[in-house]
Amino acid sequence: MKLSDFMVSEAIVPQLQATSRDDAIRELVEALANAGKVAPEQVDEIVQEVIEREARGSTGIGKGIAVPHIKHPSATEIVGTIGCSKDGIEFNSLDKAPVYSVLLLLSPPNESDKHLEAMESMFAHLQRDRFRKFLRQAENAKVIIDLIQEADEAQQESGL
Numbered sequence: 043m044k045l046s047d048f049m050v051s052e053a054i055v056p057q058l059q060a061t062s063r064d065d066a067i068r069e070l071v072e073a074l075a076n077a078g079k080v081a082p083e084q085v086d087e088i089v090q091e092v093i094e095r096e097a098r099g100s101t102g103i104g105k106g107i108a109v110p111h112i113k114h115p116s117a118t119e120i121v122g123t124i125g126c127s128k129d130g131i132e133f134n135s136l137d138k139a140p141v142y143s144v145l146l147l148l149s150p151p152n153e154s155d156k157h158l159e160a161m162e163s164m165f166a167h168l169q170r171d172r173f174r175k176f177l178r179q180a181e182n183a184k185v186i187i188d189l190i191q192e193a194d195e196a197q198q199e200s201g202l
Contacts, residue, residue, distance in 0.1 A: 043159040044194040045122075045167060048147070051190075052077035053123035054183040058144070060125075063133045067092045067110055070125045070146040077123075080148070084116040088148065102135025106178060107168050111147035113157060120160050122147040124186055126177065142178045167193045 053073040060066035068089045074080040080088060092110050095101070102108040108131075123146050130140025145164055149157035167173045173193055180186045 043156070043163045044197065045163055045190045046194050047163075048120045048160050049122045049124065049190055050074060050077050050079050051183065051187045053079065053121075054186050055123070055125040056180055056182050056186060058125040058127045058131070060127070061129070061131065063096065063108075063131055063141075064089075064093055066125055066127065066131050066133075066141075066144050067096075067146070070110075070123050070144060071148075073123055073125070074121055074146075074148065079119075079121045081116055084114075088112070088114055088116065092146070096134075100134040100136065102133035102141050103168070104135055104137035104139065105168075105174060106130070106139060106142040107174060108133045108135065108141040108144045109147065109161070109164060109168070110144065111149070111157075111161065113149045113151040113154070115151055117148045117150045120147070120149045120153060120156050122160065122164075124177070126180055126186070143174065163197075166197065 060069045071089050075082045101110045125144045133141040
């Protein structure tokens with residue numbers, strides 16, 4: 043599965059206004075709602091469930107990255123977005139470092155296999171130093187969209 047299969051380019055937030063984990067999650071869920079991928083009346087419930095998921099175990103995986111994700115009944119398809127913070131956000135990461143790139147994923151409860159494929163795709167790219175570096179340096183959504191397309195092409199060429 044390619045990142046472009048589920049990342050919603052209209053919901054990318056190249057400069058998060060949020061300074062806290064919970065606010066960053068809300069900002070990204072609202073961006074998905076504004077892009078028409080999440081029902082506006084579901085935003086509060088989705089945000090609450092993502093925060094509850096974080097309370098069970100941080101998705102701050104280290105190296106400045108967090109990957110909050112849930113399966114939610116209001117999701118009709120797998121959707122994701124990316125938010126970037128220049129100053130960093132405390133996310134209770136495994137390495138205790140601030141998070142600069144947040145990749146949010148929402149999936150329907152009955153799409154467990156596709157949810158795992160999407161997670162695998164994100165992690166495959168996030169393991170690459172170059173991808174993380176360019177994501178952190180991105181100044182606008184177009185740069186992030188180009189990075190996603192480039193990563194997908196590289197993935198396809200390598201046969202992953």
